[in-house]
Amino acid sequence: MKNKLKALRAERNWSQAVLGEKLGVSRQTVNAIEARRYDPSLPLAFRIARLFACAIEDIFEDDAPGKPSA
């Protein structure tokens, strides 16, 4: 799933380890989400959205084929 996590993290000058600490996950998990190797669970996606004070869909973009058009 496409996401803006890396850009949001860079805006705040946070390392992956720092972001992981704030989210309560490991650096590897942050790295995997940024690299689109792992899609976070809904609770973790909400935690990420809360941390960056925006909506989940502002951070994550559904790139699955066949999604309904807006």
Add this chain to the structure above:
Amino acid sequence: MTTEQATWRYFYVFIPSMIVYTAGVFGITWAVDHLALPAFALCGLAAIPIFAILCALWAHWRFITEIDEFLRAIQINAVLFGVAGVLVVATGWGTLEMLADAPSLQVFWLLPIFWAAYAAAAVVITKREGGVF
């Protein structure tokens, strides 16, 4: 809880459990060779490594529940590889024993096969996912 804390908690139980398991296995082997113990005593001794295995598996379960969701997915995949390794060896070797008179493989070896397959899979999957060992 951080991954490091969960890992330490895991090793605090896992390593002593494996020491007790190994000592128990060698102890029973020695007792069978050198002492004329009655069957119930041997069964009692056999309970020591079984208890140690249960402790190790419980520590592993606790570790998997304490780490974050991505690392948990890696661990669960690795455990599935471990189970697959046991099933492949047991079924494959069992077939060879039935049809080709292969030497008998003691079921005792299924646990070490599980740990070996699990460990190999955990290393490979973790490295593939950008982790560090």
